[in-house]
Amino acid sequence: MKKTINIPYGSQHIALLEPVRFQFETQNEKIVGVKADIGYVHRGIEKACTSTFEYKQIPSVVARVCGLCAITHSLTYVMAVEQIIDVNVSEKAKYLRMLMVELDRIHSHMLCLSHTAENAGYEALFMQIMADREIIMDIQEAISGNRVQFDFVCIGGVNRDITDEIVKFIIKSLNELQPKIEDIFDMFENNWSLSLKYKGIGAITKENASIYNALGPLARAAGLETDVRAESDYYPYEKIGYKMILEQTGDIYGRNRVRLREILSSIDMIKNILCDIPEGNIIEKVKGKPNGESVARLEAPRGEIFYYLKGVKQAMLDRVRTKTPTFSGIPAMVEIFKGQEYGDVPAILASFDPCMSCTAK
Amino acid sequence: MFEKFRKKSPWILHYNAGSCNGCDIEILASLAPKYDLERFGIINTGNPKQSDILLVTGPVTLKSRERLVELYSQMPEPKVVVAIGVCTCTGGVFRKMYNVKAGVDRYVPVDVYVPGCASSPDQIIDGVVQALAILEEKSKDIEKPKRLFGELTNNSIFTNRREMAKKIKHEKN
Amino acid sequence: MKKIETNSENLKDDISAFYDYKIWHYITVNGVDLGDKMEIQYLFKKYGNKEEVVCYFLTMDYEKEIPSIVSIIPSAYLGEGEVVDMFGVKIKEIPKGLLLEEDSCQAPLRKAQ
């Protein structure tokens, strides 16, 4: 029997954005076993939502679960609350919410792509994508007033309206961004040295993806058709030209392609949204206290976010359950690592786009 | 000579002690072309033994406190700690939660507090520039001939954790 | 949300009869404290379908032990681990300590505390 060596990876590492610890069991260079320790970011938000904060304050609290998908967290929570207390949101508010979610998706995907490039050893591409990402950050700042934490959604609608000036600015910036994304797409597609590090590495089959319940780009790259945008009627995604993006390879290259194509389709969707924003109020008055159970789901950049709420006619909720995409993605991630080379670990890990502050809450 | 280089090009170490990633991506953005912190000679390292400035983000959770203290004690003197974001300064919204204590300065001494949720890159640059001034002051302080002025005490500086544990044990006895 | 009741003896049979990884997506395991009892929920949704979420639930006493569904759904160990940590309930073969430290607050979501 061959001997195996245990190599810890994390919780502080130059290639890691956030604290997570993996324990790799390796045989020569090959990984044979993985253990993941995910509790480094556990803060106890579920408890705080039911004991310190009232239900109207929670949108800005759950936004701080994760900075990258802040809008989706508060939006899913708000959707769940609106189901319990029967608030009908106006069409305009729905369009503005969709706009913000798609912008958030673009900036999160670009961050992930740049991180993957950096961890494959391509520093210049990292810098290029990060520079292009500032365009999206500027748009977000113009709409919501902050670069990362938007606090844009509230129960009953949205907090801010957009003006014609901002609409013009967004369209101008997106037209600027589109050729740059196509450049990057070309780079990921045709660069020979990148293809050595991406093609065929960290692959997962469609069968395994559905056994281990993979989500988001990780599943769509393997050909598994799962996307909440196509699975719910709450937002009019079909009207604004939503298409599901699928790849068949399931490796890092496939995931990058899914992300890049999603960025391009999100840009198209945003343009469609801006063309036909309906007229109406942006905020409805909210009365009453939540009573009953409800669930809400939404497609975040990394997959499906799920909220379960239970209220008992009090200002404080009885139970808030958050299920985040990375949380249910971890079994699939652990499965992918087995059989890979240790040297590929940073690039594979970055291509999952793991979000540990979501996972541990 | 080394002191001169250190002043001109400090290296930063970044540790996420349970933040929401908002401040972390803003640190990355401030290293990226638009705000380019590398103009000041700063580079992001992953090695605590070679870095001078520790950027901490996030309210320190119970599980990550040990790592944070370990990283801090591994850094060579002089060192500066910059707390980025409101939850690092005082706890922010996470202040009353059971797995979090209010602020980083419960565990390590903090020199610069940067507000903002999430701190935007220009605030981070402000904070790091502030930290550079403090670093300079501290390195001057270290170079003072302390033996001559009678300021040298036994328990001033620990370079690593083992030494610290040994000394504390010694004092207890 | 469609709710179907089950109990701790039938849980494994019910879920293995219901769950097919090609059709159903397992969302998560959820615990709700009812005050004197616990409610454990198992949530599923269908791939590519606009139907509602399906929820299997069982009520149990705090001290009782329930079987784990890891043998049917391999990725359930995270969700069950979280329920074990947060409520201090017992699930077979699921250890404590996924999220919490030894000296931090034990079973924080339990109402009795």
Added chain:
Amino acid sequence: MISAITKAFSNLLKKPYTCNYPVTPVIKPKNYRGLIKFNDEYCIWCDKCEKVCPPNAIIFKQFEDGHKVYNYNPYLCIYCGDCIRACPKTGDALWQCEEKGLPSISKDAPNDDWFILEKEAKQSRENYKAIKAAKKKS
């Protein structure tokens, strides 16, 4: 190859992407969410902002004669703007300006002083209530 060379030359002629931040200020869009400002002339002392603030960054300390003093901690504020929306006199009494908080050094202690103040404010409220109740009785 040719495209790469042309790109390299055209990039040489472009102006630099970096904004020279500490020397030239960054241009902020309108309605940026910055520090919370307060004017006690217009305030009606309804305490709505204090109640709605998620991290309790606004505290009113009450004195024995009944008047209150506004306290605000920019190192605790999450800049969500909920207080502005809750305020019945938005714009006059409480508003969000476009400037950002500056970093402070350890001497300022944004932390410990505030926690002491929080306890004092709570105590002062209770004292005031007790005095009021005593007055009613008499």
